[in-house]
Amino acid sequence: MAPLLEVRNLTVAFDTPGGTVHAVNDVSYALNEGETLGIVGESGSGKSVHVLAMCGLIPRPPGRIVAGEVLFQGRDLLTLPERALRDIRGGQIGFVFQDPMTSLNPVLTVERQLVELIRRHTKLDARAARARAIELLEIVRIPDAARRIGQYPHQFSGGMRQRVMIAIGVACRPKLLIADEATTALDVTVQAQILDMVKDLKREFGTTVIWITHDMGVVAGIADTIQVMYGGRIMERGPVDAIFADPRSAYSWGLLQSLPTAERRAEGRLHQIPGSPPDLYKPAVGDPFAPRNVFATPRCQLEMPPLRQAEGSVPGHLVAAWYDLPAALKARRETVA
Amino acid sequence: MSTSPTNPLLSVRNLAKHYTSGGGWLGGASHLVKAIDDISFDIAPREIVGLVGESGSGKSTTGRVVLRLEEPTGGEIRFDGHDITTLPARELKAFRRQMQVVFQDPYAALNPRMTVGDFVAEPLIVHGLVSSRSERSDRVAALFKQVGLDPRFMTRYPHEFSGGQRQRVNIARAVAMRPRLIIADEPITALDVSIQAQIINLFQDLQQELGMAYLFIAHDLSMVRYLCHRVAVMLRGRLVEIAPTEAIFSDPRHPYTRSLLSAIPIPNPAIERARRPLAFDYETQKPAPDAVLTEVSPGHFVLI
Numbered sequence A: 001m002a003p004l005l006e007v008r009n010l011t012v013a014f015d016t017p018g019g020t021v022h023a024v025n026d027v028s029y030a031l032n033e034g035e036t037l038g039i040v041g042e043s044g045s046g047k048s049v050h051v052l053a054m055c056g057l058i059p060r061p062p063g064r065i066v067a068g069e070v071l072f073q074g075r076d077l078l079t080l081p082e083r084a085l086r087d088i089r090g091g092q093i094g095f096v097f098q099d100p101m102t103s104l105n106p107v108l109t110v111e112r113q114l115v116e117l118i119r120r121h122t123k124l125d126a127r128a129a130r131a132r133a134i135e136l137l138e139i140v141r142i143p144d145a146a147r148r149i150g151q152y153p154h155q156f157s158g159g160m161r162q163r164v165m166i167a168i169g170v171a172c173r174p175k176l177l178i179a180d181e182a183t184t185a186l187d188v189t190v191q192a193q194i195l196d197m198v199k200d201l202k203r204e205f206g207t208t209v210i211w212i213t214h215d216m217g218v219v220a221g222i223a224d225t226i227q228v229m230y231g232g233r234i235m236e237r238g239p240v241d242a243i244f245a246d247p248r249s250a251y252s253w254g255l256l257q258s259l260p261t262a263e264r265r266a267e268g269r270l271h272q273i274p275g276s277p278p279d280l281y282k283p284a285v286g287d288p289f290a291p292r293n294v295f296a297t298p299r300c301q302l303e304m305p306p307l308r309q310a311e312g313s314v315p316g317h318l319v320a321a322w323y324d325l326p327a328a329l330k331a332r333r334e335t336v337a
Numbered sequence B: 001m002s003t004s005p006t007n008p009l010l011s012v013r014n015l016a017k018h019y020t021s022g023g024g025w026l027g028g029a030s031h032l033v034k035a036i037d038d039i040s041f042d043i044a045p046r047e048i049v050g051l052v053g054e055s056g057s058g059k060s061t062t063g064r065v066v067l068r069l070e071e072p073t074g075g076e077i078r079f080d081g082h083d084i085t086t087l088p089a090r091e092l093k094a095f096r097r098q099m100q101v102v103f104q105d106p107y108a109a110l111n112p113r114m115t116v117g118d119f120v121a122e123p124l125i126v127h128g129l130v131s132s133r134s135e136r137s138d139r140v141a142a143l144f145k146q147v148g149l150d151p152r153f154m155t156r157y158p159h160e161f162s163g164g165q166r167q168r169v170n171i172a173r174a175v176a177m178r179p180r181l182i183i184a185d186e187p188i189t190a191l192d193v194s195i196q197a198q199i200i201n202l203f204q205d206l207q208q209e210l211g212m213a214y215l216f217i218a219h220d221l222s223m224v225r226y227l228c229h230r231v232a233v234m235l236r237g238r239l240v241e242i243a244p245t246e247a248i249f250s251d252p253r254h255p256y257t258r259s260l261l262s263a264i265p266i267p268n269p270a271i272e273r274a275r276r277p278l279a280f281d282y283e284t285q286k287p288a289p290d291a292v293l294t295e296v297s298p299g300h301f302v303l304i
Ligand SMILES: Nc1ncnc2c1ncn2[C@@H]1O[C@H](COP(=O)(O)OP(=O)(O)OP(=O)(O)O)[C@@H](O)[C@H]1O
Pocket: A014, A016, A021, A023, A041, A042, A043, A044, A045, A046, A047, A048, A049, A050, A062, A063, A098, A280, B159, B160, B161, B162, B163, B164, B165, B190, B191, B192
């Protein structure tokens, strides 16, 4: 079966007065129908830009798609005319943006915004669309939805606005749901309810999901596959259990070490990955993480490793690394002992 | 009621904020939202208090009202012993400098037409804390490094930043003033866990070196447990529980707190897929209107 979505060599840059920002570099992956892909990674690593670019949503200029194809059900989204793309967005592809205040219209009530979207993509009349809009707000657990739907975005709390965004994202039962930091402003109880709703969508409608988050607990529960990004590149990708139990990229390993566990509470200090983020104006010739990686070999500085099967791990566990992280960690433990 | 220390830096008593707004379709009947309803708590100097709870329960409103960015409907706010509840703007300025805020929505807080470097420098200039241009840019560059941003980004505008980069610009501005209290409203939600660690380490360093206190509003309860000395839990405008951190996590008393703790996502796929949070039904389990915060063990208060 052909994948639902196939991203090939996507490369995105921004031309700014300070120089060209290489935000997304040669990103390729495929997503099967019904699969949930969790994307984690460095802040500023191109997670948002790459999904926005896929849907024709980066401002051009200064943004520029340098190369790549994005095949959705076999059609290249990057060459589709704007009108066709607009029909797909909010219809077959539901999008939950990271920044609710810039994507909701501040001068229109929540009701207007939801009803307009529903009517654009369905045949419902005004009354039915309004009923559906209220139902959606109830699904995302807005208390007193029938009354509060008449309010403006600024009258909602941060998490309530985020839930309006989620309601918009799922309004038309999309084939592909892209959620970018969609639950950051939600308490963990409501977050769990939203994640259950997404699981229901998957079960009932076979929805495919891209879930971008920094919350390692959330991806652990929702994702089938995890993809770790750094410096505009995919550093590692694989089944969720393999990434947590047996990370092969030094960056993924560093992320897992940074979590505030009971051990860290006892130590009184959190681990942070040493060094500074990569310079996106002057992308490294080699691995962008190499300068911060204590396990890096000379080759890492000179040549970007390809994303390839991690030796001795499950099929589909891919890593971009010139060397063997488990062996390096083992050697380190032995020298310490 | 004494929900804590003897000489608090911040003391909030019976604080309330109600909003009325036009109701449904075509502005029908107006209705009242009790965003916060009779909230009392203290923060000691150097203390880090976590404020957690339901989305929409009034956490951000509490922060804004305490800073007097919005006027309270009722109650009292004291900072360092001074009643600032009704202080006129001019006199408030001296206190503003000692209380900084990191807003929940990082983009809305930034000025889209100002470079982020100028934005971070602005309070330093307003309060006359830097004398020359070069001193100013050195200070801002140092602040950028502290929050993990490339100092060359100083000349960029907010729309050129990722969500987490914007959040860090706001944090840099808040710590620039070396205030005595920072109200940080979900300050690290858009950051990867390594940069979260860097910011939390920075907060702890400032707390230890300069004695800063924090009201840390957050949904990430693992981080709250790591960072905070005490935790306050909110539900629909009311404070339902407040206690030393370990007491909240090891001995939660309010059913809402219990339900909340049971929903914390665990970064372990096998555990996480099997986890079933405890249900909480607001309609049947909500606090009685006349419930009061009651001390159930030393320093541990529950609304009953
Ligand atoms: N309009 C723009 N002009 C210049 N640079 C930009 C622009 N938009 C984004 N960038 C840069 O592109 C890079 C990737 O940004 P992106 O928003 O994709 O990061 P992200 O991985 O989503 O990060 P976060 O986790 O912080 O949201 C960042 O370094 C950002 O500064």
